[in-house]
Amino acid sequence: MTSAVILAVGDELLTGDRRDGNGVWLAQRFAGLGVELLGLHVVRDDPERLAHAIADAAAQAELVVISGGLGPTEDDRTRAAIAAAAGVALEHDAEAWEAVCACMARRDRVPAAGERRQAQVPVGGRSLRNDVGVAPGIATRIGAAEVYAFPGVPREWRAMTEAYVLSGLGGDVTSAEAAVWVAGVPESDVAARLTDAAALDAVAVASYPHDGEVELRLRALGADASARVAAAESEVRARLGPDVFDAPEGGRIEHAVVAALAVRGWEVATAESVTGGLIARMLTRVPGASAVYPLGWVTYATAQKTAQLGVPEALLAEHGVVSAPVAAAMAQGARARAGVHAALATTGTAGPDPLVEAGREPVPPGRVYVALALQGQPTQGLELTLPHPREMVQRLAAVRALDLLRRALVSQSTT
Amino acid sequence: MTSAVILAVGDELLTGDRRDGNGVWLAQRFAGLGVELLGLHVVRDDPERLAHAIADAAAQAELVVISGGLGPTEDDRTRAAIAAAAGVALEHDAEAWEAVCACMARRDRVPAAGERRQAQVPVGGRSLRNDVGVAPGIATRIGAAEVYAFPGVPREWRAMTEAYVLSGLGGDVTSAEAAVWVAGVPESDVAARLTDAAALDAVAVASYPHDGEVELRLRALGADASARVAAAESEVRARLGPDVFDAPEGGRIEHAVVAALAVRGWEVATAESVTGGLIARMLTRVPGASAVYPLGWVTYATAQKTAQLGVPEALLAEHGVVSAPVAAAMAQGARARAGVHAALATTGTAGPDPLVEAGREPVPPGRVYVALALQGQPTQGLELTLPHPREMVQRLAAVRALDLLRRALVSQSTT
Numbered sequence: 001m002t003s004a005v006i007l008a009v010g011d012e013l014l015t016g017d018r019r020d021g022n023g024v025w026l027a028q029r030f031a032g033l034g035v036e037l038l039g040l041h042v043v044r045d046d047p048e049r050l051a052h053a054i055a056d057a058a059a060q061a062e063l064v065v066i067s068g069g070l071g072p073t074e075d076d077r078t079r080a081a082i083a084a085a086a087g088v089a090l091e092h093d094a095e096a097w098e099a100v101c102a103c104m105a106r107r108d109r110v111p112a113a114g115e116r117r118q119a120q121v122p123v124g125g126r127s128l129r130n131d132v133g134v135a136p137g138i139a140t141r142i143g144a145a146e147v148y149a150f151p152g153v154p155r156e157w158r159a160m161t162e163a164y165v166l167s168g169l170g171g172d173v174t175s176a177e178a179a180v181w182v183a184g185v186p187e188s189d190v191a192a193r194l195t196d197a198a199a200l201d202a203v204a205v206a207s208y209p210h211d212g213e214v215e216l217r218l219r220a221l222g223a224d225a226s227a228r229v230a231a232a233e234s235e236v237r238a239r240l241g242p243d244v245f246d247a248p249e250g251g252r253i254e255h256a257v258v259a260a261l262a263v264r265g266w267e268v269a270t271a272e273s274v275t276g277g278l279i280a281r282m283l284t285r286v287p288g289a290s291a292v293y294p295l296g297w298v299t300y301a302t303a304q305k306t307a308q309l310g311v312p313e314a315l316l317a318e319h320g321v322v323s324a325p326v327a328a329a330m331a332q333g334a335r336a337r338a339g340v341h342a343a344l345a346t347t348g349t350a351g352p353d354p355l356v357e358a359g360r361e362p363v364p365p366g367r368v369y370v371a372l373a374l375q376g377q378p379t380q381g382l383e384l385t386l387p388h389p390r391e392m393v394q395r396l397a398a399v400r401a402l403d404l405l406r407r408a409l410v411s412q413s414t415t
Numbered sequence: 416m417t418s419a420v421i422l423a424v425g426d427e428l429l430t431g432d433r434r435d436g437n438g439v440w441l442a443q444r445f446a447g448l449g450v451e452l453l454g455l456h457v458v459r460d461d462p463e464r465l466a467h468a469i470a471d472a473a474a475q476a477e478l479v480v481i482s483g484g485l486g487p488t489e490d491d492r493t494r495a496a497i498a499a500a501a502g503v504a505l506e507h508d509a510e511a512w513e514a515v516c517a518c519m520a521r522r523d524r525v526p527a528a529g530e531r532r533q534a535q536v537p538v539g540g541r542s543l544r545n546d547v548g549v550a551p552g553i554a555t556r557i558g559a560a561e562v563y564a565f566p567g568v569p570r571e572w573r574a575m576t577e578a579y580v581l582s583g584l585g586g587d588v589t590s591a592e593a594a595v596w597v598a599g600v601p602e603s604d605v606a607a608r609l610t611d612a613a614a615l616d617a618v619a620v621a622s623y624p625h626d627g628e629v630e631l632r633l634r635a636l637g638a639d640a641s642a643r644v645a646a647a648e649s650e651v652r653a654r655l656g657p658d659v660f661d662a663p664e665g666g667r668i669e670h671a672v673v674a675a676l677a678v679r680g681w682e683v684a685t686a687e688s689v690t691g692g693l694i695a696r697m698l699t700r701v702p703g704a705s706a707v708y709p710l711g712w713v714t715y716a717t718a719q720k721t722a723q724l725g726v727p728e729a730l731l732a733e734h735g736v737v738s739a740p741v742a743a744a745m746a747q748g749a750r751a752r753a754g755v756h757a758a759l760a761t762t763g764t765a766g767p768d769p770l771v772e773a774g775r776e777p778v779p780p781g782r783v784y785v786a787l788a789l790q791g792q793p794t795q796g797l798e799l800t801l802p803h804p805r806e807m808v809q810r811l812a813a814v815r816a817l818d819l820l821r822r823a824l825v826s827q828s829t830t
Contacts, residue, residue: 014452016443017621017632018432028431037429038464040457049453049475056471062462208432215434217741270692270713276699277685277692280713284691287767287805293714295723298695301709304753308710338719352702390702 001221002169003036006055009050009069009078009153013042015125022157034175035063035220045069050081057287058085062192065165067354068152070135072114079086079138080148085144090120096127096136103134132159139164176225178233180241182214183253183403190214190240199235202228211392212399239341244404250274254282260409261292261342268405269338270296271309273347274320274368278398295338299330300355309333322338322347322355327371328379335373342408344401345371348384350393365390368397372404382403416636417584418451420472424465424484424493425567435737437482437572444581449590451637460484465496467652472561473500480580487529487626493564494553496539498823501557505535511542511551518549547574554579584692591640593648595660597629598668598818605629605655613656614650617643626807627814628668654756660821668817670699675824676707676757683820684753686745687725688736689783691764710753714745720762724748734766737762737770737778742795751786759816760786763799765808780805783812787819795819 006027008020025041031035038061043053050069057064058160069078083090097119104111118135121127125140128148133156139150150160171381182190194200203220216236220228237244247255252289261268270293271278280296283287302321305311310333311326319325349355351365370382383402386396421442421718425434438455445452453476458468465484472479483494498505512534519526533550536542540555543563548571553564565575597605602624609615618635631651635643652659662670676683685694685708696712698704708740712723717736720726725748726741734740745760766780785797797819 012621014442014455015446016441017438017446017623019439023436026431027429031430038459039468040429040587042455044453046453053454101557137823161416164566206427206430206432246583270694277711277713278699280687280692281696284693284713284715284765285806285809289691292716296692296707296713296715298681298692298711298713299697300699300705300711301716350699385777391700394700 001034001036002050002063003038003061004030004065005061006040007053007057008040008042009045009066011044011097012044013101014044016116020067022154025154025158026067026161029161031219032177033169035062035169045075047077047084048073050077051084054081054085054147058142058147061405062145063165064142064145064147065161066147066149066385067157069138070118070149070151072112072118072135076117076311079117079120082138082140082147084126084144086122086124086125086140086147092116092128093119093121096121096216099127099129099136104131121389126318128164130156130160131163132156132250137164146352153311170333174223174225175212175219175221177220177227178218178229178242179250180216180218180233180236180246180334181247181252182216182240183212183399185214185240185243185246186405187212187214190243193239194236197232197235197239199228200229200390203232205232209253212396212403216260219227228287234338237312242407242410245403251286252282253399253406255286257406257409258283258289258292258404259284260406262288264341264409264412266342267292267294267296267338267340268411269334269340269343271305271334271343271345272298273300273305273330273346275346275348275394275398275401278394279344279346279401282398282402283398294340297334305330309337309345319361320327320348320357320360322369324369324371324381324383325379327369328373331371331373331379334373342405343373345373346397346401348393348397350390351388352390366393368393368400370397370401372401372408377408380408416449416451417478418453418476419445419480420453420476421455422468422472422481422798423455423457423567423795424459424460424481426459429459433729435482435806437567437569440569440573441480441482441576444576446634447590447592449583450584460490460492460660462492462496462499463579465492466542469496469500470557470732471560473557473562477560477578478559478580479562480558480576481562481564482572485552485564485566487527487533487534489529491532494532494535494537497540497553497555497557497564501526501537501539501555501562503538506538507531508534508536508542510585511536513546514542514544515549520544542576544580545571545575546578547571552579556616563571583830585615589638589640590634590636591644593633593644594637594665594666595631595633595651595655596660596662597647597655598627598660598814600629600658601820602629605631605658608654609651611788612647612650612654614643614646616807618647620647625667626783626816627811657822657825661816664703667697668814669702669819672824673698673701673707674702675821677703679756681757681824682707682709682753682755683757684709684749684755685751685778686720686758686760687711688715688720688745688761688814689759689765690809690816691765691811693713694761694816697813697817709755712749720745724752734813735775736762737782739784739786739796742758742784743788743796746786746788746794750790753792755792757820758790759820761812761816763808763812765805766803767805782806783809783815785812785816787816787823792823795823 128137187408334344354362541554750758763783
């Protein structure tokens, strides 16, 4: 297994204002290729500290990849730091300089004096062509380590690590990976239902909660990696059954719902109170949503639930606005008025304050009712008590509502 | 100026699946307090590598703060690594053990055997009480450096770094910071309008685009830091005028809009097509939105713009659904039907495909019309050509719509 260290260079990454994205991206790619990442370091562009960090990384790992500090300004110190860490001088590379000039000429620019430093290479190393931007990359050896440096512009970083680093990896290591997504059940339940699953012993399992959805990642390295991951995935799917959802191209719950509606040629309407438009926003984030989603209401005020959706005033008076009967009436009203196959409705209290209606017990934040009206079927509902804060209540309620529709669509097709 | 290094410990942070958030949070706090952060390192919980990283950090910085690896399992190796880096043994701390047992008792749990390791402290160091969770923190000296370690659970990490590290900083350094937020103009325009602003030479200026909003951060260190930041802030506000918005408690554009409506006792309705519920979702994210936002429509299908908002079919036929007159008719219809002071409407093409209507030129992705109907005033509009992809079009359109309302409310109050 290849070992690696990633260094991201730049003072702006150390103020907390801007986050390193290049390192995290490469870390993810390394994980998929079975590379053992030993460290991901964000360092200042101070020459001595940078040289120290590079030498330290080269002493630990077989592969060191550096992001940033290769531009034409005096703050760009990665070339000099690599040379210092290797104990060699920098030299001018005529071919690299020609490439820099040609690239700038294509943009109608003439290289300034400082630009020449971009063609410098540590003695014994080589310049790497940049097909996406101006500054060339660098490759050299320091001790037993192969050291690469690429510009920090994300587009250039990704293209060059693909071309010069990632393309050469993985040949000697067989690795496999699969993701299984779950909705409608808490992460702790998922974990409990997977204990003692023998097929999972042969893979690495990681579970990541995403505000109401849970992502399970199964990874394996070695000769029969694919077979072990496939066995683990079947075991997970068998144990979790309909709690697993499948969305096109690794999408989320809203992608699964849009795809399931599109397959059936169905349309859904939404009538939102506590989720305040979030369900609509999630559905319309998906390209092609217009084929399945013609209309939604955000009836945030109680009177508008009556005016727009026809929720009877007597029902509101009897049960209160945050109640299962009101959610059901909202969904039924939305379905009828939009003239569609299905309608989702939500009502609840997002907080931070409890809902106070005259003559009723206050409704605490986190209490939510979801309803689904489906053509030719009884209206279904969920009563939820969700954890605060406000945005978490809204997000979890929206995911549970979409998941209720997803489950109804799946069971439709199998019965 | 105090120098610092942050270490985040954990193999799960090196697969790219989970990002270090603790380090970035502390980096931001350090920047505000004038601490010079030399490096932010994510390292494996391998005992030797971890000890090496801690020793290396202690040799470079006056302050080393470590996140994670303090729990009760065998994978929690931070205590042992600190002791190894300091060249001392671990010893049992009876008082810390008592605190661990008491904390678990409050949760009706009995400490398991492994739990005892949480009460271990390097000889010469001290255990730090955790008021938010179980595992105590650690403080010790290694050479000239003060080394701290706190649990990686974000809530515990934040509370303990506040209590033991941040509270003791800043006394010897005077620092000041201000943020100015701008909407409705591109980041490059903002930069151009601030060139040659003399007051900005005396502070550090960083500009961060947030999908349609631009955040300007002004920072200074030293004796007259506050005065210099205040002078820079006035200069920025004078130059950018009404493009600057002020939201309560550092909020975003939707917070500014909700506050401006609440002050006037006004209500707004929304009629969204291309933004698909995002404006509604942004408004209802703000606590207290119900006082100013009774009702919204997501009329995604063209026929629903007529059915719900009364947009004349003749207007749709004459101008096409993505047009300024249709946006205006949507806003006017929404205002009248909701019976409110103001209404925002959007129509456009988010992509990825162009909009094709029979007998018309296709409308390319990114074309958006926004309209604002205000009681007693002519309807206002914006024609926008926004950069793809889909989510960017939706997000930028929603921000521009909210900003149109914000500007109208501000000019109302000053005329």
